[in-house]
């Protein structure tokens with residue numbers, strides 16, 4: 001029997017509000033979960049409607065954000081739920097401080113890269129996470145727990161190659177549609193989404209049943225095959241297992257400028273010199289010369305460079321015309337832009353930063 005108090009006091013994060021995310025969220029609310037955080041940056045499109053219970057045609061026509069729509073619909077199912085929505089990318093926009101507050105993270109994403117990022121955050125925060133994947137009439141579910149098994153350790157050579165290309169699986173689905181084979185269906189999303197929620201509840205309340213952790217659940221609808229297989233690789237040398245512990249608090253927040261933050265940390269940690277290690281991204285500056293010999297400079301988090309070049313006409317052709325490019329992973333007093341805020345470096349709010357002082361690692365939770 002489920003302990004309803006335990007379930008309703010749990011904090012669960014759902015990453016991705018697509019077909020799987022819809023099923024997972026619906027089940028969470030029906031099972032009595034009340035504290036839910038959702039992360040997604042997409043808008044509702046007509047193509048989503050055939051497999052997403054929470055979206056309507058009007059949402060697609062109004063191009064509403066998926067996070068806003070799911071929050072509204074789930075509140076209709078249970079007006080007492082407490083929803084937090086984050087419009088962003090799990091790789092760059094979710095602070096570790098928020099992940100730390102979660103009991104379980106449920107991944108409803110469609111790329112190896114996004115899974116890799118969830119795994120890294122979960123490991124750093126010491127939290128379990130439940131993965132789901134659907135493809136045509138096939139689906140899988142897996143549970144990862146720090147100290148027991150790890151998504152990165154279970155990626156084979158193919159997986160690692162794919163990760164390097166950061167290819168979202170939607171590309172695979174598009175190719176399948178063109179080739180006439182079945183895309184994702186609501187049926188497989190229902191099966192896998194249900195298993196994910198069942199496993200998430202076991203993580204909150206272990207008496208509920210035996211966890212899938214260490215095995216993979218596999219479902220294939222066409223020939224009706226269902227089985228579990230061992231899935232427990234955990235390599236002691238894996239760089240992804242780094243648990244950020246202990247975490248202490250700092251006065252600095254995302255609006256603090258670099259110079260000031262370094263100064264605060266020198267004082268707080270009793271060091272003459274400190275170094276901020278950008279853990280998820282690098283900071284990049286580009287200097288380019290256009291036809292009239294005018295120099296254009298761009299400074300931004302590494303993952304934003306392509307977007308900046310694409311969307312800003314004045315920077316057209318920047319990447320090819322770049323005179324030089326610097327990437328900063330480690331920020332010290334020598335960083336040339338001391339007036340930029342931590343947010344401008346790409347650090348999300350409610351994050352934990354990795355600071356090295358006197359040769360020692362410190363993990364500092366930013367003030368809110």
Ligand SMILES: [Zn+2]
Nearest residue numbers: 150152153238
């Ligand atoms: Zn690993």
